Structure formats: structure tokens, C-alpha cells
Amino acid sequence: xxxxxLTIDLCGIKLSNPTVLPxxxxxxxxxxxxRVADSGAGAATxxxxxxxxxxxxxxxxxxxxxxxxxxxxxxxxxxxxxTAREFTxxxxxxxxxxxxxxxxxAGDFVRVVDKLSASGFSAIELPLSCPHTPGFGLLAGQGxxxxxxxxxxxxxxxxxxxxxxxLSPNIPExxxxxxxxxxxxxxxxxxxNTLGPGMIINIxxxxxxxxxxxxxxSGQALRPIATRCVYDIYEAVKIPIIGTGGISxxxxxxxxxxxxxxxxxxxxxxxxxxxxxxxxxxxxxxxWMSENNFNSIDEMTGIAHE
Amino acid sequence: xxxxxxxxxxxxxxxxxxxxxxxxSFMFRHNIDYKPGQFIMVWLPGIDEKPFAVSxxxxxxxxxxxxxxxxxxxxxxxxxxxxxLGIRGPFGHGFSIPDNIKDGSGNACVxxxxxxxxxxxxxxxxxxxNNTTILTGATTKTTLLFKNRYKxxxxxxxxxxxxxxxxxxxxxxxxxKENSYNIIYTCGPEIMMSKVYEFCKKHNIQxxxxxxxxxxxxxxxxxQCVCDGQMVCKDGPVxxxxxxxxxxxxxxxxxxxxxxxxxxxxxxxxxxx
Ligand SMILES: Cc1cc2nc3c(=O)[nH]c(=O)nc-3n(C[C@H](O)[C@H](O)[C@H](O)COP(=O)(O)OP(=O)(O)OC[C@H]3O[C@@H](n4cnc5c(N)ncnc54)[C@H](O)[C@@H]3O)c2cc1C
Ligand SMILES: Cc1cc2nc3c(=O)[nH]c(=O)nc-3n(C[C@H](O)[C@H](O)[C@H](O)COP(=O)(O)O)c2cc1C
Ligand code: FES
Numbered sequence: 001x002x003x004x005x006l007t008i009d010l011c012g013i014k015l016s017n018p019t020v021l022p023x024x025x026x027x028x029x030x031x032x033x034x035r036v037a038d039s040g041a042g043a044a045t046x047x048x049x050x051x052x053x054x055x056x057x058x059x060x061x062x063x064x065x066x067x068x069x070x071x072x073x074x075x076x077x078x079x080x081x082x083t084a085r086e087f088t089x090x091x092x093x094x095x096x097x098x099x100x101x102x103x104x105x106a107g108d109f110v111r112v113v114d115k116l117s118a119s120g121f122s123a124i125e126l127p128l129s130c131p132h133t134p135g136f137g138l139l140a141g142q143g144x145x146x147x148x149x150x151x152x153x154x155x156x157x158x159x160x161x162x163x164x165x166x167l168s169p170n171i172p173e174x175x176x177x178x179x180x181x182x183x184x185x186x187x188x189x190x191x192x193n194t195l196g197p198g199m200i201i202n203i204x205x206x207x208x209x210x211x212x213x214x215x216x217x218s219g220q221a222l223r224p225i226a227t228r229c230v231y232d233i234y235e236a237v238k239i240p241i242i243g244t245g246g247i248s249x250x251x252x253x254x255x256x257x258x259x260x261x262x263x264x265x266x267x268x269x270x271x272x273x274x275x276x277x278x279x280x281x282x283x284x285x286x287x288w289m290s291e292n293n294f295n296s297i298d299e300m301t302g303i304a305h306e
Numbered sequence: 307x308x309x310x311x312x313x314x315x316x317x318x319x320x321x322x323x324x325x326x327x328x329x330x331s332f333m334f335r336h337n338i339d340y341k342p343g344q345f346i347m348v349w350l351p352g353i354d355e356k357p358f359a360v361s362x363x364x365x366x367x368x369x370x371x372x373x374x375x376x377x378x379x380x381x382x383x384x385x386x387x388x389x390x391l392g393i394r395g396p397f398g399h400g401f402s403i404p405d406n407i408k409d410g411s412g413n414a415c416v417x418x419x420x421x422x423x424x425x426x427x428x429x430x431x432x433x434x435x436n437n438t439t440i441l442t443g444a445t446t447k448t449t450l451l452f453k454n455r456y457k458x459x460x461x462x463x464x465x466x467x468x469x470x471x472x473x474x475x476x477x478x479x480x481x482x483k484e485n486s487y488n489i490i491y492t493c494g495p496e497i498m499m500s501k502v503y504e505f506c507k508k509h510n511i512q513x514x515x516x517x518x519x520x521x522x523x524x525x526x527x528x529x530q531c532v533c534d535g536q537m538v539c540k541d542g543p544v545x546x547x548x549x550x551x552x553x554x555x556x557x558x559x560x561x562x563x564x565x566x567x568x569x570x571x572x573x574x575x576x577x578x579x
Contacts, residue, residue, distance in 0.1 A: 024528070025527050025528070025529070026527065026528075026529040026532075026537075027529060028528075028529035028530060028532055028561065028565050029529065029532045029535075029561075029567070031532065031534050031535035032529050032532050032535055032537075034535060035535045047529065047565065053564040053565075053566060054564060055562075055563045055564045056522075056563070056564070058353075058354045058355075059347075059349075059354050059355035059356070059521075059522060060314070060347075060349060060355045061522050061523065061528070062522065062523040062525070062527065062528060063312075063313055064309075064312040064313065064525070065312075065313070069527075073522065073528060076522075076530070076563065076564055076565055077564060077565050078562075078564050078565045078566035078567070079564070079566075082565075082566050082567070086567060200313070202313070202314060202316065202351070202392065204315075204316035204390070205314075205316050205349075205351045205390065205392060207351040207352060209313060209314060209349070209392075211352075211354065211355070267527075268527075270526070270527055271525060271526070271527050275526075
């Protein structure tokens with residue numbers, strides 16, 4: 001039996017395996033990205049960056065529950081200039097790094113992309129989908145085909161790098177939105193961002209636990225929804241999909257790949273299984289592939305549609 | 307490994323102890339599975355949530371010692387017995403006690419500065435029966451913590467108002483000649499800890515230091531507390547010599563709440579204390 005290959009081609013970017021660190025997890029410094037690379041991830045995304053620095057919401061910002069995490073970090077980030085300073089010479093890292101860029105108006109995204117142009121990022125991700133931060137994502141009306149087109153077209157003109165558009169699971173006609181992104185020049189779809197917002201109340205304190213009261217749901221609770229979103233998007237577009245939401249085992253990853261994903265994001269799983277979850281998932285995928293006679297990820301992508 | 311309380315558990319303040327001019331301890335009648343050096347997140351509903359060491363620990367109680375610094379700690383200082391705080395944790399990796407200290411064949415030294423003593427106090431209790439030197443420093447007499455809690459404690463104040471004038475690190479050279487330490491534990495201002503680390507390196511002594519970084523999630527996922535690829539909340543807050551050797555940010559840089567990486571001097575000024 002030959003060892004199956006985990007390598008993938010994600011719109012021209014070569015990944016040694018399909019696992020990707022999604023934005024908002026550990027992506028605050030180059031040193032942590034190196035650690036994520038050493039832990040076996042195929043690619044990593046930095047914490048979303050806006051033009052100006054943001055302190056984000058007060059604590060508690062992230063709270064675990066039985067089926068995942070609820071978070072309202074509030075896009076804290078040191079701004080575009082500082083981010084460019086932190087993430088220099090990314091070629092030193094053994095894996096491709098994706099810049100997650102946020103803004104309110106199309107022009108804001110372009111200004112950030114310009115600032116990051118010399119860092120050596122492999123792709124730009126546009127999360128037009130955060131459910132809990134005023135001025136960004138869904139709360140800025142970015143979850144419509146019109147707004148998606150406008151932002152993606154503007155960024156398309158500003159960079160030659162592949163553009164990933166990150167979508168919200170809240171959108172009922174998610175295929176249409178993915179199509180709008182593809183038509184405007186996006187090279188891949190990241191699906192999905194967190195669901196919600198949701199709320200957790202501490203009944204003794206009689207108070208929502210997150211300081212922002214509501215936050216996005218990630219992890220296990222999100223997984224069947226994320227898988228369905230990826231399935232719908234696969235029917236609607238030709239560009240590759242980074243399936244993200246609740247993946248913490250090789251089996252989950254394969255399920256997402258069969259729904260149509262080329263790569264898979266692993267965020268909340270880090271809390272459940274530790275930072276070396278990337279290695280663990282890869283080994284599990286490999287074992288399952290050998291047992292079931294698959295040689296490449298490509299062979300499995302989208303086969304649940306057949 | 308146990309994840310502790312994943313969500314805040316509301317606990318009634320059972321007793322309040324005034325420890326110094328600007329520090330109070332809050333005691334709770336609860337058991338938590340705590341190892342010296344770990345920390346907990348303390349939630350003040352509607353206000354904020356902040357990290358604290360456990361400074362008292364027993365079978366059916368524990369306590370935290372809180373220095374008044376800003377909004378949350380000021381609010382806590384205004385609280386009374388019977389009021390509730392939300393506790394999640396404990397989190398992170400604590401101090402280790404090598405066999406030669408446990409069996410009494412070696413010598414240990416503990417150096418605390420300011421409210422760093424809060425992170426060391428439970429460790430000191432578990433070291434009490436062994437050959438341990440305890441050094442503590444504070445700016446002035448009225449801010450000293452736990453000076454009557456231990457049998458033998460050597461006091462230093464910046465202004466000489468109690469004990470020896472100067473920093474505890476000044477006397478390390480002489481004390482080491484006398485006791486030849488196997489391990490030195492430290493928590494306090496990072497400048498002090500980095501001096502202790504350098505001293506240990508020079509004399510080939512094992513060092514364990516408890517670091518402070520701005521914390522958000524507390525559970526190793528957001529990356530806010532990073533120090534050279536290490537998450538202080540999960541991989542630390544206690545790091546040993548070998549880990550510190552690879553942490554060039556130690557003693558030099560820290561992240562502000564926005565994630566901006568600044569010098570410790572700028573981080574200290576941003577504190578407003
Ligand atoms: C692992 C760890 C253990 C600690 N143990 C103790 C202790 O036992 N006793 C004690 O008095 N203090 C301890 N601290 C410091 C304590 O968390 C801060 O004093 C407290 O957060 C201040 O909050 P504030 O609202 O009063 O002040 P703010 O005005 O909000 O902040 C004052 C300064 O406190 C620090 N700080 C504030 N928020 C945070 C945060 N979320 N994470 C880390 N640091 C923060 C920063 O340096 C900040 O500049 C510990 C910190 C850490 C990281
Ligand atoms: C604490 C936390 C912070 C996040 N921050 C961001 C962010 O800054 N930008 C973004 O696009 N998505 C962010 N997300 C969403 C994740 O990237 C991911 O899409 C989502 O968590 C689903 O994947 P998971 O179930 O594997 O975690 C965040 C999620 C969490 C839990
Ligand atoms: S505070 Fe979030 S990783 Fe440490």
C-alpha cells in the first residue's frame with residue numbers, strides 16, 4: 001500500500017497538507033505562526049487586521065461551553081502598520097501565511113492591503129462575515145452580494161495575490177453570495193465564520209458572561225452547519241473552498257472535504273486537543289485514506305455530491 | 307490535564323484581609339485544584355475579567371491577593387463579605403519542585419517583588435520545611451506583602467523604611483556563596499526577574515520565573531499573551547531557564563491590549579502605575 005499524499009493546491013498555493021489555522025487563533029505574532037507551522041499546519045492565517053489599531057471588547061471575550069466556544073473579541077489588532085512590522089520576511093516560515101483584512105468601506109480594505117504588500121503574504125482573506133463587531137462584517141451590511149462584489153472588486157484591483165472571501169453561516173442563500181464573490185474575482189471561499197450571535201448567561205450572576213453580551217459560536221455546535229454551507233457553496237462555484245467550523249478530528253476533516261472543501265480550517269479544535277492538533281488530524285486523515293484506498297485529497301473533494 | 311472551571315463559577319467572598327496600604331486578600335470557602343504558580347480569571351459581571359494568582363490555598367478554602375491598580379481592582383477593593391466574584395480556572399503551568407529540594411538535600415531561594423509575592427506564597431508554604439531562603443522587596447514599608455506570614459523572610463525596601471535598603475537581587479551573590487542554591491524561584495517586576503535569570507545563568511542555577519502578560523482568553527487560543535512563541539496563559543505563566551533562554555521578549559517586550567508589541571517600559575507606562 002502506498003502512503004496517501006496530503007498535499008493540495010489551493011488556487012496556486014502549494015500546501016503540504018490541507019489543515020489551515022483560521023484567523024483569530026494564535027495569529028498575533030510571527031513567533032506563534034512558526035509554532036503553528038512546527039505543529040504541522042499546512043498554512044496559517046493572521047488575526048484580522050484593520051487600518052487603525054483596535055483594543056477590542058473587554059473581557060470575558062472568549063468562553064467555552066459544552067459544544068464549542070462563544071467569542072466576542074471585537075477584532076483587537078495593532079493596526080496595519082504595526083502588523084506589517086510584525087510580519088516581515090514571511091518567507092522564513094515553512095508554510096504559506098494568509099493575511100486577514102477587515103474594514104468598513106471598500107477603501108478601508110484597500111488601504112490595509114497596500115500596507116501589507118511587502119510582507120510576503122501568500123493570500124488575502126476578507127472576512128465579510130463577523131456577527132458581533134459594529135462597523136465590520138454582517139453588522140456593516142457586508143453579507144450581501146452587492147457589498148461583497150464592491151469590496152472584492154476594489155481589493156482585486158489593489159493586489160495580485162489570491163483573494164479568499166470568508167462567509168457567514170447565517171446567510172440562507174450562501175451559494176449566491178459565494179458566486180458573487182467568485183464573479184468579482186475571488187480565488188477561494190473560506191466557509192465559515194462563527195454563527196450567531198449567541199449568548200451564555202451565568203444564572204447565579206444573572207448576567208451574560210461575555211462583556212459584549214453576545215458572541216459568535218464556533219466548534220462542534222457549528223460543524224453540521226459549516227458542512228452544509230460548504231456543500232451548498234461547492235454546488236455554486238468553481239473556486240476552491242477552505243471548509244472551517246468545528247473540525248477537531250481527521251474524520252471531521254474528511255467529511256468537510258467530501259462536502260467540497262479543498263483545505264480545512266482548525267480553530268476551536270486547538271482548545272480541545274492542543275496546538276499539535278494539526279499533526280494529529282493529518283495522521284488521522286492519512287490512516288483513513290490508506291484504509292479506504294484514497295491516494296490524494298483531490299480524489300475525495302466533493303465526492304458526497306456524486 | 308484538568309481544564310478547571312471552564313466558565314466562571316460565582317463564589318461568595320467569605321473574608322477580606324487588609325494586607326498592606328494597597329493590597330487586600332479575598333477569601334472563598336471553596337476547594338479548587340490549584341498548583342502553585344497557576345492563575346485564575348476573576349470576573350466582575352458588567353465590568354471586566356482579570357487574571358490573579360491564588361495566594362492562599364487549603365482543603366476547603368482559597369484566596370487571592372489584589373493590588374489596587376485600575377478600574378477592576380479598585381472595584382474589588384470596594385467589595386464586601388457576602389458579595390460574589392466569578393472564578394474560572396485554574397489555568398497554566400505552575401512551579402516545579404525538584405527532588406533534591408523535596409528530599410532536603412538541596413537549597414532553594416524564592417525572590418518576590420511587590421504583588422509578585424501573591425504568585426509565590428503558596429509555593430513558599432510547600433517549601434517551608436525545606437532549606438529555603440525567602441527574599442521580598444517592595445518600594446516602601448507600607449506596601450510589603452506577607453512579611454509576617456513566614457518564619458524567616460528577608461525584607462528589602464527601595465527607600466530603606468524597613469529591612470535592607472535596595473533590591474533583593476543585590477544580596478544574591480553573597481547568599482549563593484553561603485547556601486549554593488539548586489533552584490531560584492521568582493515573581494515580580496520583569497526587570498527584577500530578568501536579573502535573577504541572568505544571575506542563575508551565570509552560576510548555573512535552575513531558575514523558574516512567573517511572567518505577566520495582558521490576558522484575554524486565558525486558555526491558549528487568542529494569542530494575546532504571546533512571548534516568543536509561548537503562550538504565557540497556557541505554556542506559562544511559570545517558565546524555567548531552558549524556556550527563558552529562547553524567549554528574547556522576556557525582560558524586553560510585551561503586547562498592549564490591541565496586540566501592539568512595545569518595550570516593557572512603554573507597557574509599564576500604559577498601565578498608569
Ligand atoms: C498570571 C497573572 C497573575 C497575576 N496575579 C496577580 C495577583 O496575584 N495579584 C494582583 O494584584 N495582580 C495580579 N496580576 C495583575 C492583575 O491582573 C492586574 O493588576 C489587573 O488586571 C489590573 O486590572 P485593573 O482593571 O485594576 O487595572 P487596569 O487599569 O485595567 O490595568 C492596569 C495594569 O494591569 C495589567 N492588566 C490589566 N488587565 C490585564 C489583563 N487582562 N491581563 C493581564 N494584565 C492586565 C496591565 O499591566 C495594566 O496595564 C496578575 C497578572 C497575571 C497576568
Ligand atoms: C476567539 C475567536 C476569535 C476569532 N477571530 C476571528 C477573526 O479575527 N477573524 C475572522 O475572520 N474569524 C475569526 N474567528 C472565526 C474563526 O476564524 C473560524 O471561522 C470559526 O471559529 C469557526 O472555526 P472553528 O470551529 O474551527 O473554530 C474567531 C473565532 C474565535 C473562536
Ligand atoms: S490570553 Fe489568549 S492565548 Fe493567552
